[in-house]
Ligand SMILES: [Zn+2]
């Protein structure tokens with residue numbers, strides 16, 4: 001497993017590499033635009049070139065961009081749909097410009113329309129996004145599993161399976177598994193048996209070749225709480241065991257996996273060293 005972190009892009013996207021090196025990240029996730037606003041400034045050509053140069057120089061990757069939290073591809077509201085699709089196409093373009101492999105996004109909330117309707121809408125819009133992004137795009141869009149708060153879709157691996165089954169451009173779509181979200185959604189990763197059951201559930205739904213990245217977060221909230229509250233490694237209810245299983249799992253030996261508590265970036269270096277010590281020699 002390639003261990004990294006979600007890194008701040010304050011001062012410009014290419015600045016993330018220096019911070020990533022400082023915390024010993026082998027891969028990273030970034031926001032390429034303000035995650036809480038619809039409007040975004042284009043990335044300047046020289047900034048993109050510098051990002052690609054630093055990628056080569058540092059060897060940090062594969063990398064992920066995380067889409068805006070405002071995006072909801074499951075919405076039944078026409079205005080939110082238009083803005084969400086437009087924002088996702090822009091996210092794909094930005095990731096392509098920077099040479100970022102993966103764009104991670106939350107499948108969305110159906111807001112009362114029902115899970116089946118939500119899944120159908122997500123799949124339709126993903127196809128539109130892939131088509132609008134164009135044939136030259138190299139980015140793979142990753143559905144992130146969720147804690148299942150409210151009407152959010154993606155807490156059951158079956159939801160992700162059904163979205164993959166409904167998209168036409170399935171070769172451009174994969175899955176990112178967030179350990180905190182899985183635990184909060186009722187997948188108990190804390191025992192060896194629970195971990196193997198969760199991975200077997202993934203294998204029989206989305207299939208393991210579709211699992212392309214991980215978010216390594218502990219959970220502030222209880223098992224099966226359906227609440228999405230990340231905690232740093234050793235700071236939550238999960239303990240170290242799930243991370244021990246993950247970092248030693250040969251099925252995920254080449255996968256990028258990032259810590260995702262950017263509000264505590266100062267703790268990343270220590271947390272990454274804790275994870276590396278869990279690796280069996
Ligand atoms: Zn996320």
Ligand SMILES: [Zn+2]
Pocket residue numbers: 144178215260
């Ligand atoms: Zn996550």
